[in-house]
Amino acid sequence: MTEGKVVIVTELYSGGSSGIGLSTIQLLLSLGTSVIGADLHEPPEGAVNSAQFTFYKADVTKWQDLVGLFKKAIELHGRVDHVLANAGVAPRxxxxxxxxxxxxxxxxxxxxxxxxxxxxxxxxxxxLAIHYIRKNPSGGSVVVNSSATGLHRFRGVDYTVSKHGTIGLMRGLHAALASQNVPVRINGLVPHWTASGIVQEELFKELGIYTQPASAVARAAVKLMADESRRGQLIHIDHEVCKEVDETLMQVYESFQHEESTGGDEGIALLAARMKWFTDAK
Structure with missing residues (x-):
C-alpha cells in the first residue's frame, strides 16, 4: 500500500502536467499518498485538487534542481519513500x-x-532517490519509466539510445543494491504506445495506431511501489496488459552463453572482492 507514503514524481516539459505523470499523481493521491510533482509547468487548473500534493518547479537536466526537489520533500514530510523517474522528451x-x-x-x-x-x-x-530512501528504516523503491523502444530497433535513434540506457540503469542498480544489501528496490516500466505529451492520441488515432490510456502505466507504477516482492522487474504494458519481461530476456541470454562462462555480475563480484570496488573505503 502507498497510503501515508511520500512519493516524488519527476518530469520535464509537461510530464507531470499530462499523460503518465499526471495519471500517476492522481492515482497516488486517491490512495492517500503525499506527492511532490516536479516539472517545468504546473498541472492544468483543476487537474490536481489535494492538500497532499506539492508542485516543485524543476528541470531534471540540472543537478541542483533535483537536489532542491529532494530537500523540499524532506522539509515537508521528513522522508521520501518512493520515486517515479518519468521525465522524457521525444526524438529530435x-x-x-x-x-x-x-x-x-x-x-x-x-x-x-x-x-x-x-x-x-x-x-x-x-x-538521489537511493541516497534519501536508504535512510528510511523500511527503505522504499525507485520506478524507472523507460519505453518499449528500449527493447527493440526504433529509428528515433537518440530516444532509443536513452531508453536502452534507462533499462540498463535499472538492471545495473538492481544488481548493485542487492549485492550491498541496500534497502531500496528498483524496477522499470516499458510501456508501448501510451497517450502522453509525446504520443498525441488524436494523431495516432488518425494513423490507425492504438494508444493505451496513461492510467494503465500509472497502475503498473503504483503496483511496483506497493508490492515489496517486486525487485529488478521490467514491466511491459501494452493494450493495458502488464507482463514481466526481464526474467524471460535473462533466460534467453543465458541460453546462448558458453556452459563454462562466468556470469557478468558474478565476474564483477569476483573483481570487486579483489580490487575492493564498491566499498566505503575512501
Whole structure:
C-alpha cells in the first residue's frame, strides 16, 4: 500500500502536467499518498485538487534542481519513500541525414538534449532517490519509466539510445543494491504506445495506431511501489496488459552463453572482492 507514503514524481516539459505523470499523481493521491510533482509547468487548473500534493518547479537536466526537489520533500514530510523517474522528451536528432554545418562548412556536434533529459536526468534522479530512501528504516523503491523502444530497433535513434540506457540503469542498480544489501528496490516500466505529451492520441488515432490510456502505466507504477516482492522487474504494458519481461530476456541470454562462462555480475563480484570496488573505503 502507498497510503501515508511520500512519493516524488519527476518530469520535464509537461510530464507531470499530462499523460503518465499526471495519471500517476492522481492515482497516488486517491490512495492517500503525499506527492511532490516536479516539472517545468504546473498541472492544468483543476487537474490536481489535494492538500497532499506539492508542485516543485524543476528541470531534471540540472543537478541542483533535483537536489532542491529532494530537500523540499524532506522539509515537508521528513522522508521520501518512493520515486517515479518519468521525465522524457521525444526524438529530435537525425544522425543519418540531419547533420548541420557550421560557418566553415564543418559538421556540428548533434544535440545531446534527449540524452540529457531521458538518460542523464533519470540517472541523477535515481542516484538521489537511493541516497534519501536508504535512510528510511523500511527503505522504499525507485520506478524507472523507460519505453518499449528500449527493447527493440526504433529509428528515433537518440530516444532509443536513452531508453536502452534507462533499462540498463535499472538492471545495473538492481544488481548493485542487492549485492550491498541496500534497502531500496528498483524496477522499470516499458510501456508501448501510451497517450502522453509525446504520443498525441488524436494523431495516432488518425494513423490507425492504438494508444493505451496513461492510467494503465500509472497502475503498473503504483503496483511496483506497493508490492515489496517486486525487485529488478521490467514491466511491459501494452493494450493495458502488464507482463514481466526481464526474467524471460535473462533466460534467453543465458541460453546462448558458453556452459563454462562466468556470469557478468558474478565476474564483477569476483573483481570487486579483489580490487575492493564498491566499498566505503575512501
Amino acid at each position: 536528432t537525425n544522425y543519418v541525414n540531419g547533420i548541420e554545418l557550421d560557418e566553415n562548412g564543418d559538421p556540428k556536434e548533434p544535440t545531446g538534449f534527449v540524452l540529457d533529459v531521458n538518460l542523464k536526468g533519470t540517472i541523477n534522479t535515481a542516484t
